[in-house]
Amino acid sequence: MTDVDLNMMPVSKARRRVWHARREKAQDIAAARDLRLTVHVSMDALEADWRALEASSATSLHQGFDWCAAWAATHSSQLLLVRGSIGPKTLFILPLELVRGRLFRTARFIGSPHSNLNTGLFATDIDPLTCEQLASSLIAELSAKLSRVADIVTLDKMPFDWHGTPHPLTSLPAVRNQNSSFQLPLLANFEATLAQLNAKRRRKKFRVSQRRLDALGGYEYVIAKTPQERRQILDLFFEQKAIRFKALGLPNVFQDRETQAFFHALAAVEPTAEGQPLELNAIRLRGEQNGRIVAIAALSRKGDHVICQFGSIDENLGAEASPGELLFYHIISRYNAEGMTLFDFGIGDQAYKRSWCTVETVQRDIVLPLTLRGRLAAAAHHTAVWLKVGIKKNKKVYAFVQRLRQGRQTPGTAETDGD
Template sequence: MTADHPAPPASLEGVSRGAGPGSASIRIFTSMDEAEAMWRAAERSLIHTAFQTYEWLATWVETLGTEVAITPLIVLVEEGERPVMLIPLGRAKRRGIATITFLGGEVTDYHAPLVAADWQDRLAPAGFAPLWTRILAALPRADLLRLGQMPEDILGVPNPFASLPGARPSDVALSLRLPANVEDFRRGLRSNLASDTRRKRRRLAEIGAVEHAVARTPEEMSAAVAAMADRKSRRFLETTGKDPFARPAFRAFYDRMSQRVPGDGAVQASVLRVGGEVVAAHWGVVHRGRFYYLMIGWSAGEWFRYSVGRILIDALIAAAIEDRLEVFDLTIGDEAYKSDWANERLTLLALNLALSPAGRVVLAAEAARHALRERAKRVQWLRALVRRLAGRKPLTDGG
């Protein structure tokens, strides 16, 4: 495969790609509009997370997808007229290197296909690998395949990509299986966490009425999104030196997703107020009995010592229990504060493959850079050199 292979045709919709194991057929759609009716129908029967809904990925394609000029490659696998899988891929080209990846980019915590609960039985005995070989052959040529943040199972159903050679653990996600009532939830917390949270909430109440308010109108939604983004921007700058909300497409994703028609998979935005002042805000999604905790921001200054972010998380979990949801999904990352709340752990996988000689050069260069960084962590002068070449300040003696 070569990097200068022509781009895909305007549409491959309706094209079946060859015979293979079992009776599965493959169709590929190259636009979200063409795929919409099929996709929405597939959502009704296939297992998926909130990140694989048409609403989520169509919003991403029309906002952040424009930054990378991605062409959707939506793969529908059918057995007869029954969908078995829908795989939301895309192809983008940067610096002459064409890459196939999942749609959804940086705002999507779980990248995965939509799958039938019995996909293994329906593809047996051949399994997924021969079908994946057929899919790769049907896709437009590319140099790299990059698939990351793939859950090893999709809401209890094995992820077909987890069985492919080269799929390796890359991260974890944490979640909380919700109890029947708020009292049981709080009894299950570490005693010092529960007591400190109660104490700080009492201290906040001495300042003013403490209120957790969920946005119910478009105006309230816009205000809650703005409150979250403003506070999250400050935190991004403090921790990474970069604010993704400064990118118009990044902010547009959250604004547009927030104004989609409510329903299953709808955004929930809320704020924590103390004495009428917003001190923290959260943006997440509720989908099929699962609350996805995604973006939280809190006020700095005097509010920091009251742990207002933690107070808001506690309120979010309590509200999810009262709404009779099943899982509070803290999503990707095993930060210490998430471990305070979680009781379930999910391994996330990555699969990076070279599909051309140019792709092999790219992956080899990345492996060399990774090895250099690992060595630099152990060799002080080399670590200083790497930081200087990256334009970063040298480390002090204290590290």
């Protein structure tokens, strides 16, 4: 409702306006009380509403129908798709899956371990007052619907302000995630985009990388076009990343077959005008090393928003040329020319992201306990986040942890640009 100056109206008309405004607020509250939650285990029945809601620029691509369908098709976890409606209107969908741990049963966003930001799916015309009422009703409704199967609901990695739109669940209690995500706005042209950064230094690094790769016989920037090329590059990424994780003594989050099948399913989807679930980019050598790929980056696009999902480099050849940095230079330049407006390096605070990005987006975790065990799980979650944030804020402690990781590194390996 637009603002109106009541002092400029006749008294009777002003009173009617005030009365109507109060009645509208009362209707919003009453409507929020009429919120009806249903839980679905199949995506098919929700597809039409789902695709309508995901069209909003404020909705993360990680909650898109095709993204979630690919995860569901390659994983055996039980789906808990929460639909909130008032009358015939679908207000929101929370696409959750049930994960059973040793102690707790957690309902979380589908595929959350491999998402960079989560929003859920919400109608764009929800009134702010209704949002507050919906958020307060949601806790009780979720407890009533899910407490028999889940101990806790975790809505993690949520930006409370995304694309200039406050999230409808901002009034719920939340803890700041230990990691932010990092973005680079893409301006009218690549020169203007680089001007936000240290453009001179950025171009110099690009030329140095080119000269070093020229010494190996030259290179080409590759975008995988055919299904076979996508499969080959993606399989090579899994190999390169396994070597990297082993060198650092870290668990390989890409090693299980279900996760690899998920990304292969995304890569098989052809691009459209609206976006592409997974695009494979690479730096491929020429000369004596003809055909050898030394850097890979996987990207997802929704509208004019591009997210880097993951990247890797060849640890044994050309690492000193910073091929990952070179690859990002080519990728960002291309997307800038194609009219994209935001390049997102995803979640995780790393030096190479800060060197490229001018925007840091704070993300938050909403943790809703449904049972007594859920309260214990929520306390454990908050404690873990608190410890991680504390370590990262203390430069000496964080540096010590990083040195421990580096100490596990095998001789001859080098830092990648895209970890």
